[in-house]
Amino acid sequence: MISKIVGGITPSATCELEGLIGSMKKEGIDVVALNIGEPDYKTPENICQACKDAIDARKTTYVATAGVPELRQAICRKLQRDNGLTYAPEQICVSTGAKQALFNAVMAVTNPGDEVIIPTPGWVSYVEMVKLVGGIPVCVPCKDDFQLDVAAIRAAVTDKTAAIIINSPNNPTGAIYTLESLQAMADLAVEKDIYIIADEIYEKLAYGGCKHYSVAALSPEAYEHTIVINGMSKAYRMTGWRCGYTAAPRHLAGGINSLQGHMTSNSTTFVQWAAIEALDNGEPEVQQMVEEFVRRRDYAYDRVSKMAHVSCTKPDGAFYLMPDVSWYFGKKAGDRVIKDSFDMSEYLLQQYHVAVVPGGAFMSPGTLRIAYTNSMEEIKRGLDRIEEALAALKD
Ligand SMILES: Cc1ncc(COP(=O)(O)O)c(C=O)c1O
Structure with a gap:
């Protein structure tokens, strides 16, 4: 059965x-x-070439579960450059797509019976990931313009709430949450001592002067309460390569690494070298x-x-x-x-x-x-x- x-x-x-x-x-x-x-x-040529070079150099073995140091350093550079976030390589865990990174994050902060708040409309896998770890998804509808309903989210927090999943720019609505609403989420997380899982996979796809803000960057306290999720799929056209990552506060990073160590070990080694090329030279x-x-x-x-x-x-x-x-x-x-x-x-x-x-x-x-x-x-x-x-x- x-x-x-x-x-x-x-x-x-x-x-x-x-x-x-x-x-x-x-x-x-x-x-x-x-x-x-x-x-x-x-996928751009330079990224494919970096992968081919890695295979030719037989970068095809197991590596550290959290990823090769060079990629974790490149991710730290990217987070500093694009998001004003300072992480050390040991706070980064490279995963098999942002999907695995999200699952790691949900599992790292949710005990069985805990509630996880998901603003809706929301991406199809959030609810199922929460259920998979024995948590209870609590869906909170957004406002008519698809912006966060801050008051409703606050009202949905209970003493069982473990985390809120925030996805901006959003799949499926395309909404980019306002700075004010993200600040309210950060304040709420700090006040109630809960986590924000910030899925920023679409961060580069912001249009017409709209700006993406990273919740973790809003205050040192918000940083300690946020797990940033990002990856190569959407920005660098690397969907099939399966490369994403978490950037977590130090007290969570080790646990995420251990969890992944028992699930998949490292994500594909030669793909990680292509990801370095994407992060360092992919912007144009x-x-x-x-x-x-x-x-x-x-x-x-x-x-x-x-x-x-x-x-x-x-x-x-x-x-x-x-x-x-x-x-x-x-x-x-x-x-x-x-x-x-x-x-x-x-x-x-x-x-x-x-x-x-x-x-x-x-x-x-x-x-x-x-x-x-x-x-x-x-x-x-x-x-x-x-x-x-x-x-x-x-x-
Ligand atoms: C909101 C959101 N988060 C995460 C993912 C997963 O991305 P990845 O391809 O890196 O696993 C997707 C993919 O569609 C997505 O839409």
Whole structure:
């Protein structure tokens, strides 16, 4: 019999959808993918070359669980340069993607029965990670503009609260939380002696003058209460390389390292050398990509917000839009009634061959998540299909 904990997990909606689209494409169906959580750009040449060089130099053995010292030093330089954060290499643990780093962080601060606050809409894996370590996810809806509801989060803190997970820029909403709200979170964490797990994986994807702030940088006390999560996937187009990290206060870093030592040991050694190249020399290409994403965001937002009976908040970062399509719930396509966001995304995929992720997967039942990671032409084709599909729904 499968264990209660694993039996109680909901599979990742985004990963499952990917499988379904793959099989449709194999059948020759022309699916427009507006579901993908990775840039359509390829990993830059210099990063690939650094990996090849590492393999040629046979940097292929086990290394320290927390990562090679050179990468941990490069991460410390990056945190200082970009975020004004001072860490020593022994406070860094390099993991198999930010996903593992997040899991390490959740496990490091959550005892069975502890509560972890997750602002929603929120990324699909947070709730499941908390459940996996025997914790209790406490979802607190954001305000209508997808900004943190500071008062509601404060009200949700109990004597069982272990941590709050903050993800800014946010997947799925694209919101960048304001400095004031992050300061309020930092103050709350210090006052109640709880942790903030700050998932900053989209930090480079901030548009139109919007600035990303690292909670840990807001005060020395906030630093002691924050685990920073970041990685190579989104900024350096290294999704498949699986390289992320935690930067933690000293009293947690050793435990995170021990935990990973029993789970996976070090993340892939030669990838770590490519990550050094990304962090030290990757910035110019990041900037080019950001400029392109601004164009795509503006186009996609303009189109979606003009669709009949659809409302949408303009995102400031990441590469997602989260339009509210709930006006269409209860409407029909032939005999088929669209009851919720899951039905809506299934309808869009099966009948109009456009893939988006149901907002319900992110605890945002009235919405869809549209990723503008595909080319402009594909975004246009996909939005045309969505528009047509919505117009075809009848009472
Ligand atoms: C909010 C968020 N955090 C973490 C991750 C995991 O990133 P990685 O590819 O580094 O594991 C993702 C990936 O989609 C994400 O959207």
